[in-house]
Amino acid sequence: MVEIMEYSTDLLNALLWSFNFLILPAITYGSTLALGALGVTLIFGILRFAHFAHGDMMAFGAMLSLIGVELLNHFGIFTYPIPAGLIFLPIAMVLTALLAIVLDKTIYQYYRSIKSPPVVVVMVSMGVMFLLNGLTRLIKGPELTPFNETRTFPAHQFDVEQLMERLGERAIQIKTDFSTNQEVVRVSEPEFVFFTVRQFKEAVGTSEGFGLDLIQLSTVVLAVTIFAALYWFLTYTWTGKSMRAYSDNEDLALLSGINPKRVVFVTWLIAGSLAAVAGTMYGLDKGYKPFTYFQMILPIFAATIVGGIGRPQGAILGGYLVAFSEIMITANYKKVANYLLPEKLEIASNLQLLGTEYKFSVSFLILLLVLLFRPTGLFRGKVL
Amino acid sequence: MKQLRYQASLAVLIVLIIVTVGVQGWTVALSVLTVGLISGVMALGLNIQWGYAGQFNAGVMGFSAIGAIACVLVSMPWVTATMQNGLETLSQAPDGYEQTISMLKHDIPRRLTAEKNIGIAWLLGAASAIAAWALNRTLRHRVRTIWRVILVLVVLIIGLALFRGRFDSAIRIIESTGYGDNSKYLGGMQLPILFAWFIGGCLAAIAAWMIGKIALGLRSDYLAIATLGISEIVIALLKNEGWLTRGVLNVTGLPSPVPAVKALQVAPYSLDVKTSLIVNKLAFLGLVVMLTVLFLWLAHRAWHSPWGRMMRAIRDNEEAAAAMGKDVVFRHRQVFIFGSFFLGVGGAMLATLVLQFEPAGYQPLRFTFLIWVMVIVGGSGNNIGSIVGGLLIWFLWVQAEPAASWLFYVLGTIVLPENSALAGTLLERAPQMRTLVMGLVLLIVLRFAPGGLLPESLQRRLK
Numbered sequence: 001m002v003e004i005m006e007y008s009t010d011l012l013n014a015l016l017w018s019f020n021f022l023i024l025p026a027i028t029y030g031s032t033l034a035l036g037a038l039g040v041t042l043i044f045g046i047l048r049f050a051h052f053a054h055g056d057m058m059a060f061g062a063m064l065s066l067i068g069v070e071l072l073n074h075f076g077i078f079t080y081p082i083p084a085g086l087i088f089l090p091i092a093m094v095l096t097a098l099l100a101i102v103l104d105k106t107i108y109q110y111y112r113s114i115k116s117p118p119v120v121v122v123m124v125s126m127g128v129m130f131l132l133n134g135l136t137r138l139i140k141g142p143e144l145t146p147f148n149e150t151r152t153f154p155a156h157q158f159d160v161e162q163l164m165e166r167l168g169e170r171a172i173q174i175k176t177d178f179s180t181n182q183e184v185v186r187v188s189e190p191e192f193v194f195f196t197v198r199q200f201k202e203a204v205g206t207s208e209g210f211g212l213d214l215i216q217l218s219t220v221v222l223a224v225t226i227f228a229a230l231y232w233f234l235t236y237t238w239t240g241k242s243m244r245a246y247s248d249n250e251d252l253a254l255l256s257g258i259n260p261k262r263v264v265f266v267t268w269l270i271a272g273s274l275a276a277v278a279g280t281m282y283g284l285d286k287g288y289k290p291f292t293y294f295q296m297i298l299p300i301f302a303a304t305i306v307g308g309i310g311r312p313q314g315a316i317l318g319g320y321l322v323a324f325s326e327i328m329i330t331a332n333y334k335k336v337a338n339y340l341l342p343e344k345l346e347i348a349s350n351l352q353l354l355g356t357e358y359k360f361s362v363s364f365l366i367l368l369l370v371l372l373f374r375p376t377g378l379f380r381g382k383v384l
Numbered sequence: 385m386k387q388l389r390y391q392a393s394l395a396v397l398i399v400l401i402i403v404t405v406g407v408q409g410w411t412v413a414l415s416v417l418t419v420g421l422i423s424g425v426m427a428l429g430l431n432i433q434w435g436y437a438g439q440f441n442a443g444v445m446g447f448s449a450i451g452a453i454a455c456v457l458v459s460m461p462w463v464t465a466t467m468q469n470g471l472e473t474l475s476q477a478p479d480g481y482e483q484t485i486s487m488l489k490h491d492i493p494r495r496l497t498a499e500k501n502i503g504i505a506w507l508l509g510a511a512s513a514i515a516a517w518a519l520n521r522t523l524r525h526r527v528r529t530i531w532r533v534i535l536v537l538v539v540l541i542i543g544l545a546l547f548r549g550r551f552d553s554a555i556r557i558i559e560s561t562g563y564g565d566n567s568k569y570l571g572g573m574q575l576p577i578l579f580a581w582f583i584g585g586c587l588a589a590i591a592a593w594m595i596g597k598i599a600l601g602l603r604s605d606y607l608a609i610a611t612l613g614i615s616e617i618v619i620a621l622l623k624n625e626g627w628l629t630r631g632v633l634n635v636t637g638l639p640s641p642v643p644a645v646k647a648l649q650v651a652p653y654s655l656d657v658k659t660s661l662i663v664n665k666l667a668f669l670g671l672v673v674m675l676t677v678l679f680l681w682l683a684h685r686a687w688h689s690p691w692g693r694m695m696r697a698i699r700d701n702e703e704a705a706a707a708m709g710k711d712v713v714f715r716h717r718q719v720f721i722f723g724s725f726f727l728g729v730g731g732a733m734l735a736t737l738v739l740q741f742e743p744a745g746y747q748p749l750r751f752t753f754l755i756w757v758m759v760i761v762g763g764s765g766n767n768i769g770s771i772v773g774g775l776l777i778w779f780l781w782v783q784a785e786p787a788a789s790w791l792f793y794v795l796g797t798i799v800l801p802e803n804s805a806l807a808g809t810l811l812e813r814a815p816q817m818r819t820l821v822m823g824l825v826l827l828i829v830l831r832f833a834p835g836g837l838l839p840e841s842l843q844r845r846l847k
Contacts, residue, residue: 050605050609107827107831118604119440119604119605120830120834122440122605123760123830124827124830127824127826127830128827129753129823130753130757130819130823130826131819131820131827133819134816134819134821134822137819138813138816138817141812141816294748294749295616298616301609302613355624357620357623357624358624360616360620361613361617361620363613364614364617365617367609367610367613368610368614371599372598375606
């Protein structure tokens with residue numbers, strides 16, 4: 001009886017460990033990937049080219065939110081416990097969608113009008129990628145900037161005590177700037193955490209546990225809300241239906257009186273705003289860095305193709321699939337194995353299929369496998 | 385008209401070079417010219433794939449990195465041999481080096497065993513892969529698919545376990561021992577660097593053959609995404625397999641095919657500092673020019689040969705070419721391999737020019753997409769255009785930064801108030817202007833001159 005009890009605690013610990021180190025991060029990361037992949041799959045389905053500039057569009061959206069946060073902090077306003085990036089998300093969405101539409105009107109539209117082959121449009125999107133890449137780096141720099149970076153203010157600018165009460169004592173440092181001999185306040189806004197790993201362990205009494213913070217939760221909730229809204233939009237509204245019709249058969253859709261300009265407009269609207277959401281949520285979690293977003297086109301393309309091109313439900317599934325496999329293949333299962341195996345078989349070495357350095361490569365291996373064995377993807381999408 | 389374009393672009397290049405010499409001096413001009421020409425060779429390789437066959441290869445970075453690693457593997461000294469030499473030298477005058485000597489005496493046999501183990505591990509891995517392949521073949525129509533898959537997987541997993549068992553401990557020894565600057569990895573074969581360039585091209589070609597097997601059946605967009613991904617995997621491997629490539633520690637001091645600056649300053653040359661710098665760069669440039677001319681001649685002959693005509697026929701209408709009895713799949717793979725050879729040689733030359741191999745320096749924007757801009761701007765399907773595009777775009781890429789710095793400086797001093805924070809930030813961000821400029825150039829060329837500066841000389845691509 002005691003043995004069974006002991007074993008079930010071990011099992012619980014193994015589960016908790018997996019939840020904290022595999023499932024929770026994979027769900028958060030997968031949500032951002034899925035949001036990005038949704039945009040790419042819509043563009044793939046309706047405009048029929050691989051949008052290479054999507055990562056930089058995400059960076060652009062994240063940059064807008066970050067600028068908003070910095071402005072707010074500049075005036076001494078801290079929105080703890082709500083992350084300020086979330087407050088600026090709607091504005092960033094609108095502006096990024098606007099950017100996408102402006103880019104379409106000025107650049108992509110011409111190639112549609114002369115009916116150039118998709119390869120040329122891909123190349124054009126490469127040019128846009130360079131352009132946006134340069135733009136974001138020019139405006140906000142190429143460095144890693146967390147949304148809640150430590151920011152310095154002159155001490156007289158606001159009521160320090162009140163702020164300390166709200167943000168907690170550890171968030172605020174008062175120092176003397178030796179170059180100007182003025183008192184300055186260094187504020188690093190904390191992230192709101194529901195409970196930490198340690199609190200969980202103390203409350204439940206297990207040796208493993210997991211923590212949950214507001215950003216993780218809001219990423220998942222926001223993503224699921226957007227999935228539902230998009231599903232509703234594509235299934236039940238006139239515009240959504242016309243978009244699907246256009247994606248399935250362009251000529252037939254045109255014949256039945258669907259306005260292609262409107263379809264394209266809405267596509268960019270959705271793709272742009274989703275890119276802003278994905279970029280901002282990823283930035284809130286891991287910090288803003290243009291190059292990371294640029295690299296994210298790889299897993300996003302993988303998610304799109306794995307799910308099936310032009311299939312929104314496929315993009316969502318693909319996003320989570322890529323995120324889970326990236327994290328699960330590069331995880332170290334030593335702890336889980338030691339919980340599950342009897343004590344005599346204790347494993348001392350690392351139990352890892354691939355090093356974490358190969359995280360990005362995993363998504364590509366999946367992509368290659370899908371391209372080779374099921375080019376239509378899981379949901380039987382288009383083959384371009 | 386056609387002649388005029390060539391003359392004009394030649395004139396522009398000459399003017400740019402003269403201006404660079406005047407403003408920034410000979411050394412800068414020679415560096416820009418050398419890297420520009422090497423980029424031109426890479427653009428030529430890409431042009432063979434894109435211009436001749438319409439293949440969208442977005443994995444240029446991977447091929448050039450493979451070329452660069454070939455320089456390390458072929459031309460760097462074997463680290464264990466360096467250690468043995470070091471031990472011999474130190475043993476003759478052991479005062480003060482006792483610790484190093486005992487360390488070397490301890491490490492050398494361990495390294496030799498580790499090297500043997502790495503060899504055995506790879507043999508075991510290869511044997512299990514072959515066994516799995518053979519098993520898969522023999523069982524194909526004899527047992528149910530599920531059993532076959534399970535059996536093959538079991539063989540592969542046993543092979544992996546055998547491989548990892550020997551390999552992991554061996555590379556830990558390799559990565560922790562050494563003597564001198566370039567140690568803690570296997571080292572190379574200490575052969576001439578020019579041979580390494582050739583091997584670099586061959587390795588890239590072999591990689592292209594393997595990638596072609598996987599990815600060439602895919603349509604253009606897919607091929608771009610797949611090659612982009614494969615090139616990222618190649619870079620990840622080079623960054624993390626420290627036993628072979630020294631990883632993020634970088635391999636420095638690659639041998640140069642031309643006499644080093646220091647060597648030119650002593651007998652028998654005895655040049656002064658400034659001349660020696662220029663002579664060194666000139667010699668390298670001469671070598672690059674020779675190779676460029678050779679490659680250009682080869683590409684030119686290929687383009688105008690029946691083979692080139694056949695490739696264009698396949699590019700413009702695959703079905704028709706197949707109906708005429710051309711083996712489309714084979715030809716696609718062939719041209720992919722030819723182009724990749726050039727990319728590999730280009731990558732090897734670049735690594736030799738800077739005398740170091742730095743895996744972290746490989747970024748798709750610089751090594752893949754910039755080469756694409758060169759091909760498009762130069763004119764896809766035109767070999768000379770690729771070289772011209774390489775030189776022009778490289779010039780722009782290098783000079784965009786000082787130009788932007790100057791522009792922002794002027795802006796900061798005239799338009800903005802004195803000592804404003806914005807002026808400082810702008811100056812700091814000036815290097816980022818280059819990507820913006822590249823984007824603009826690419827978009828403008830694609831919109832207003834889709835054929836590039838020097839359009840394809842024969843019949844235009846069918847719309």
